[in-house]
Amino acid sequence: MTASPITKAAQHTPDGIAKKIRGLSDRSIAWIFVAPTIFLLLAVNIFPLIWTIRLSFTNYRVNRPNKEVEWVGLRNYERILNDPDIWHTMQATAHFLFWTILIQVLIGFALAYLINNKFKGNDLWTTIIVFPMMLSPAVVGNFWTFLYQPQIGLFNYVVTFFTGGDPADFSMIGDVYLAPWAIIIADTWMWTPFVMLICLAGLRSIPDSIYEAAECDRASKWRQFWTITIPMALPFLMLAVLFRGIENFKMFDLVVQLTGGGPGNTTTLTSIDLKREAFEKWRTGYSSAYAVILFVTVFGLASIYVKALNKVKER
Structure with a gap:
């Protein structure tokens, strides 16, 4: 042997x-x-x-390696927390996070619910829906920039149709009020399939016997949805919110491709602002303090959220 x-x-x-x-x-x-x-x-x-x-406690600049490094203590943190531009950037980031997560979770769960009810061509439609998630952010940014172009952009024609303006004189990514929504739409198109897959996994983990027992008790479809589907899929919904929240908090490439942070600073998120401080202004110590504040913010919020998620799982 x-x-x-x-x-x-x-x-x-x-x-x-x-x-x-x-x-x-x-x-x-x-x-x-x-x-x-x-x-x-x-x-x-x-x-x-x-x-x-x-x-973060120094005035170090990476483009001046021979300059004497001074210990400045908490001065960098004080300057960041007292800077109104930083708070405006935080507000823009919060606005972006709230709407992208809300829209993606609603649409993603709705798509998962429809696909979970198997129908003819189910696999084909699932593949088509998931396709945007397979693309790189650079490709998605270029694709949506083309759609937002003043003369040939689809969205410009839609907006000007309702406002009565000339499509050639209007740019959605150049408008102060619509530029943030242009990024939200592009990010939603790209990452809603990711949320859909997580929700679909949650829906398919629910045993059929529970629905059969509810039907024996003459529970309506609407009641089954609110008392069985939503509670049992809630941990997966919360997990999708956690993943998308962390990823969108550090969103950079898609925003740079579409608007570059403009017009003005309307779409300047914290990640873009941090990059400008670190690699354009070369304020390494200041940007390090900025990065530490963002890390503590994300880590603290994520820790609280994970505790809430664990409580939901224990029910």
């Missing part, structure tokens, strides 16, 4: 090493395999975070 590769490896292992391995506990062996990954994560994530926190 031919020996397995594991047996051959064991037979060729030197006696000294074999004795040491046999003397290790399961926990020690597990740590041997896990340790390289932990060290890699510490090097890639933890060290940059600690370094960023340290720089």
Whole structure:
């Protein structure tokens, strides 16, 4: 009988090493395999975070490496929190987060509910709906920029049709009030399929026996929807909100492709503002403090939200 590769490896292992391995506990062996990954994560994530926190208390500028670095304490944090432009950027980001999450969850859940009720051509429509999510943000940005063009853009014709203006004289991404909505529409088109897939997984995890029992009790479809479907799919809905909230808080590439933060600063989100401070104005210490504030904000809100999500799962 031919020996397995594991047996051959064991037979060729030197006696000294074999004795040491046999003397290790399961926990020690597990740590041997896990340790390289932990060290890699510490090097890639933890060290940059600690370094960023340290720089946030200085006036360091990366484009002036020979300049003496001064310890400024909390001055950078005070300047950020007292800057009205920063608060305007926070407000624009909150506006973007609220509407994108709300619209994507409503449309995504509705699509998941329809697809869950299997019909002819179900798989084909699912593939078509998921297609935008497969594209890169750069491609989506260029595609929607084409749709928003003053002369040939579809949305410009729709808006000017109701307002009675000339499509050639109007640009949706150039309008102060409509530019934020232009980004919301593009992001919704791209990421609603992601929310739909999460909601679809939640809907298909609900046992059919629960609906059958409700039908035996003569519960209407509407009552089944509110007492069975929504409560049991709620953890998945909340998970979709968490994922999209974190991703949209750091939204950058799609906004740059569409508006570049304009017109004015109407679509300048925190990620774009942070990039300008760090790589255009080269205020490294200041931008580090900015990054720490954003990290604490996202981490704090996400922690509170995850606790609420765990409570919902325990019900």
